[in-house]
Amino acid sequence: MPSHNTLEESTRSTAHDDDSRPMQLTLNVWRQAGPTEPGRFVTYQHQNVSEHMSFLEMLDVLNEDLILRGDEPIAYDHDCREGICGMCGMMINGIAHGPQRATATCQLHMRHFKDGDTITIEPWRARAFPIVKDLVVRRGSLDRIVEAGGYISVNTGAAPEANNIPVPKPNADRSFEAAQCIQCGACVAACPNASAMLFLAAKAGHLGLLPQGQPERYRRTVDMVAEHDKQGFGACTNMGECEAVCPKEISIDFIARLNRDLIRAKLTNPSGY
Amino acid sequence: MIGVLTLYESTIGKKVVMAVTGLILFGFVIIHMLGNLKVFAGRAYINAYGVFLREVGSPMFGHEQVLWLTRIVLLVSVGLHIWAAYQLTRLDLASRPVQYAMRKNQEYGYAARTLRWGGVIIALFIVYHLLHFTTGTVHPRFVEGDVYNNVVIGFQNPLVSIFYIVAQLALALHLYHGAWSMFQTLGLNNSNNKRIWRGLATVSSTMLALGNISIPLAVMLGLLR
Ligand code: HEM
Ligand code: SF4
Ligand code: FES
Numbered sequence: 001m002p003s004h005n006t007l008e009e010s011t012r013s014t015a016h017d018d019d020s021r022p023m024q025l026t027l028n029v030w031r032q033a034g035p036t037e038p039g040r041f042v043t044y045q046h047q048n049v050s051e052h053m054s055f056l057e058m059l060d061v062l063n064e065d066l067i068l069r070g071d072e073p074i075a076y077d078h079d080c081r082e083g084i085c086g087m088c089g090m091m092i093n094g095i096a097h098g099p100q101r102a103t104a105t106c107q108l109h110m111r112h113f114k115d116g117d118t119i120t121i122e123p124w125r126a127r128a129f130p131i132v133k134d135l136v137v138r139r140g141s142l143d144r145i146v147e148a149g150g151y152i153s154v155n156t157g158a159a160p161e162a163n164n165i166p167v168p169k170p171n172a173d174r175s176f177e178a179a180q181c182i183q184c185g186a187c188v189a190a191c192p193n194a195s196a197m198l199f200l201a202a203k204a205g206h207l208g209l210l211p212q213g214q215p216e217r218y219r220r221t222v223d224m225v226a227e228h229d230k231q232g233f234g235a236c237t238n239m240g241e242c243e244a245v246c247p248k249e250i251s252i253d254f255i256a257r258l259n260r261d262l263i264r265a266k267l268t269n270p271s272g273y
Numbered sequence: 274m275i276g277v278l279t280l281y282e283s284t285i286g287k288k289v290v291m292a293v294t295g296l297i298l299f300g301f302v303i304i305h306m307l308g309n310l311k312v313f314a315g316r317a318y319i320n321a322y323g324v325f326l327r328e329v330g331s332p333m334f335g336h337e338q339v340l341w342l343t344r345i346v347l348l349v350s351v352g353l354h355i356w357a358a359y360q361l362t363r364l365d366l367a368s369r370p371v372q373y374a375m376r377k378n379q380e381y382g383y384a385a386r387t388l389r390w391g392g393v394i395i396a397l398f399i400v401y402h403l404l405h406f407t408t409g410t411v412h413p414r415f416v417e418g419d420v421y422n423n424v425v426i427g428f429q430n431p432l433v434s435i436f437y438i439v440a441q442l443a444l445a446l447h448l449y450h451g452a453w454s455m456f457q458t459l460g461l462n463n464s465n466n467k468r469i470w471r472g473l474a475t476v477s478s479t480m481l482a483l484g485n486i487s488i489p490l491a492v493m494l495g496l497l498r
Pocket of ligand 2 (some may be wrong): 182
């Protein structure tokens, strides 16, 4: 990640004296060579952390050192580094995405830590998220849930005029809240039961609140819930841990909505399903 | 109808079973607590209440018919509630085979964490309670129909009283989370009414514990004799 480092160097050189004093951290990082290899924590002394770095940049710098030393760098997922793609995510001192609320790991800055801190870093842990390597887990199980019903069926061809279908403003707002889900999996990671209910509720709620989502609303709910259970996620016990770590602050109200839709689907069979 | 039955296949469906049976049991424990408090109105009053429970519904229903109907509904509810709890707990434990080395709770407290073990204490309590005041099997001087006598004599043993008090605290904790949780499970909760359900759960579980605990406490302090 050379471009990132150059960026970091230049910020550091123009910063005030106090800010530029590097922090020293002790990192306990989960290292696991492959899906079936045994893993273990490895402790690293990181001497050169600027408070302006993001958490991932902090790890980038550590990785450069590891590479120079001839060690294997730490593997972790990331892509956009601006909190929108959902690729990043790790358990930081026991909290999914770390101590800052409403913040994905890539947006977490080192100023939320103190010089001398020890930080424990673990991958998301869930049966449905098998470890690929180090901090990288496979989250295809979330894709399977989306494939089961997280879509609307439309005819292809010329795009219709967007404003032809009126959407009540409150519904549009609520739907957009749910649509912010970036599929990072932090809700699963934080859930005491490794349940993906918040993710599922966000995906189903986002479509179920819009007119375009109505024809498949109940079938979608039934199919997505069934796929969720099939993927080996746990059951929701309404603890609210998911909501607390969600970088997009998606509310567990959406879970209540999902429950309501499933009950309605089963009791009244609204779409002949 | 088939559709309704398949609800139970999903984790949400099992939760709905827990919530509906939990609601039935929740209603029962509230009414039961209000009935128990009649012990403070004196021997004649609570004993008459005991007779009423056996004759309620008359002349439409015969002796103890409504009572047995209620007992069956409650037993089936407890059974389904525990069965669903058992199945969900097994799923939940299997869903994270490797535990975190470090994990910090952000939201949920003692009540939510003790739902399962608290439930076990409540289940053991239900068995003991029935053998104690309903059949009299484990009661030292049980007199059929003399509710007042049975309660006062029963709670004169401090160990028994303490067990009752612990069980009531467990029930209050269970419902502090559970009574809110059932509204969420049944899909009634949303951001506009969240505080109403939360408040209802807090107030009802506190009143329940205070009301029920006051009885063994009053006997131990010599206020009821
Ligand atoms: C008077 C007795 C009881 C009452 C009033 C009661 C009430 C409730 C309520 C209202 C809930 C919330 C349901 C939901 O989240 O939708 C609940 C959850 C629960 N109850 Fe009970 N309960 C009682 C006895 C028991 C017993 C005897 C057990 C176990 C042996 C038990 C185990 C549980 C468990 C594990 C949960 C959490 C389930 C989950 O969220 O997955 N309960 N209870
Ligand atoms: S609901 Fe929130 S925590 Fe869960 S996957 Fe979506 S963005 Fe991540
Ligand atoms: S890297 Fe894209 S959200 Fe963090």
